[in-house]
Structure formats: structure tokens, C-alpha cells
Amino acid sequence: MMKNIGIKVQGARELQKGEENDKNCPYTGSLRVHKRTYTGIVVSDKMSKTCVVEWEGRRYVTKYERYEKARTRVKAHNPPVVSAKVGDRVRIAACRPLSKTKHFVIIAVLHQGVEGEGK
Numbered sequence: 001m002m003k004n005i006g007i008k009v010q011g012a013r014e015l016q017k018g019e020e021n022d023k024n025c026p027y028t029g030s031l032r033v034h035k036r037t038y039t040g041i042v043v044s045d046k047m048s049k050t051c052v053v054e055w056e057g058r059r060y061v062t063k064y065e066r067y068e069k070a071r072t073r074v075k076a077h078n079p080p081v082v083s084a085k086v087g088d089r090v091r092i093a094a095c096r097p098l099s100k101t102k103h104f105v106i107i108a109v110l111h112q113g114v115e116g117e118g119k
Contacts, residue, residue: 005033007093007107022049024098025079026105033093033105041113042088043073050102051078053092076104087113 005026023029040055053076058067076092084090089111092104 005093005107007033007035007037022079022081024049024077024105025081026093026095026107027079027081029079031077031095031098031105033095033107036094037107038072038074038092038104039110040072040074040090040092042084042086042090045078045084045086047075049078049080051076051084051090051106053090053104053106074104075099075102076106077102078106082106082109084109085113089113 021028024031026033038053038055040053042051043054044052052073054071054073056069056071059070060067074092076090077095077098078084082090084106088109090106091108091110093107094103095105097103098105
């Protein structure tokens with residue numbers, strides 16, 4: 001059974017028979033998500049149930065009156081019902097701290113990427 005997480009996204013699938021329920025999943029577990037959402041690309045999925053998501057932006061430097069490229073990298077929980085891979089464009093939402101460095105959860109895969117597309 002899938003819960004309504006309060007954010008309009010389409011990206012989770014139903015649990016397969018024999019798959020265990022993840023308590024840190026917003027759809028099948030008890031994790032509540034906050035309204036802050038970000039869109040980024042998965043650059044690493046080597047950790048267990050964790051991905052590194054990165055997005056780029058521009059920051060204004062007043063001294064030089066120009067913009068510089070800035071990138072943000074965060075670790076996000078990757079629930080089994082979402083299972084994002086490297087190169088996928090994903091939407092992540094803020095949640096309570098899940099570990100020392102993990103404060104986000106992947107709520108949807110917006111676009112499937114090609115393997116090796118991440119940095």
C-alpha cells in the first residue's frame with residue numbers, strides 16, 4: 001500500500017512479493033518529508049540504500065561583479081520502491097536526519113539516465 005506523502009510526484013512502484021518494508025521510506029514506511037524539494041542528478045549509488053545527488057547553480061561574487069558556478073552534493077536515502085541509479089535525474093525532499101550526513105530522501109525518478117552519465 002502506497003501512502004500519500006503530501007507532494008505531487010509520480011515515481012514509486014509497488015513492493016514486490018518478498019521485498020522487505022523499509023521503515024525510512026516515505027511511501028511504505030513511517031518517514032515524513034518536509035516541503036523543501038530539490039532536483040538533481042545521482043552521481044554515486046555505491047553505498048547501501050544511499051545515493052549522492054548533485055545539482056549546479058550560480059552564485060554572485062560582489063567583489064568581481066560576476067557569477068561563479070557552484071555545485072551542491074548531498075547524500076540521500078534511496079528506498080527500494082524508488083531505486084535510483086547513477087545518471088538518473090531525481091527529486092529529493094528534506095526529512096529528519098537519517099544518519100550523520102543523510103538528511104534527504106529520494107521521492108521520484110524524473111528521468112532515467114544512461115549508466116556512467118554521472119561524474
